[in-house]
């Protein structure tokens with residue numbers, strides 16, 4: 302034991318004099334859907350580094366590698382190395398981009414890597430609705446994240462039990478949720494609401510009217526108007 306100690310001290314201190322690479326980064330980052338994001342690792346070293354290779358990799362995707370010196374980069378990613386920092390730009394983040402990224406440095410004197418965990422906050426998605434049948438209302442939220450449920454209301458009356466819902470996962474990891482409500486009476490006003498399972502609250506409300514004596518004509522004009530006004534209200538709330 303006492304014989305090993307001095308040996309360890311020599312090994313550790315000799316490693317230090319060779320130039321220790323220190324990488325600093327924000328460990329957890331929550332990024333907004335579709336909002337250009339830059340991950341950054343700051344590099345410092347006790348001695349000038351003679352770099353062999355710098356690159357980014359991703360734990361969930363063995364083929365992922367972003368090397369600033371290579372033109373062959375993962376689609377939707379940019380990376381850069383300035384000497385003081387190594388950056389990875391995600392131009393259009395989606396849930397498929399979540400995971401742990403590593404900035405990696407290989408130098409003559411040693412190597413270093415630092416993990417950054419990326420999660421996605423929320424994807425707003427797009428709303429649409431139509432009448433597939435005379436006695437049916439259909440409401441869709443496309444490109445939503447996280448997963449949600451659609452509830453139906455006529456004023457305060459909860460009509461959700463008369464509806465059927467389907468949920469699909471898109472290739473970018475977002476969800477497309479569609480619910481069809483069977484209309485019993487000729488009521489005019491309906492509201493479909495997107496409930497977020499993760500946040501435990503309603504993310505979006507969409508209210509619309511069914512023409513009295515509804516026939517099978519699609520009500521696209523009303524739909525666009527409502528969509529526009531709700532988008533405006535939503536944008537106003539956000540800013």
Ligand SMILES: *[C@@H]1O[C@H](CO)[C@@H](O)[C@H](O)[C@H]1NC(C)=O
Pocket residue numbers: 325326327341342343
């Ligand atoms: C990295 O460096 C930049 C610029 O000097 C600084 O703004 C940022 O806070 C640093 N990040 C970390 C994690 O140290």
Ligand SMILES: *[C@@H]1O[C@H](CO)[C@@H](O)[C@H](O)[C@H]1NC(C)=O
Pocket residue numbers: 379380381382383
């Ligand atoms: C990489 O960094 C250099 C130096 O800061 C800068 O001039 C260049 O525009 C950056 N490239 C990208 C793709 O960000």
Ligand SMILES: *[C@@H]1O[C@H](CO)[C@@H](O)[C@H](O)[C@H]1NC(C)=O
Pocket residue numbers: 328400401416418
């Ligand atoms: C990052 O996320 C992965 C997978 O979710 C987890 O195993 C790992 O411990 C996380 N790393 C940090 C530094 O929190």
Ligand SMILES: *[C@@H]1O[C@H](CO)[C@@H](O)[C@H](O)[C@H]1NC(C)=O
Pocket residue numbers: 452459460461462
């Ligand atoms: C409406 O009903 C659905 C299912 O029947 C339920 O999950 C939901 O919590 C109800 N919402 C409200 C506000 O009562």
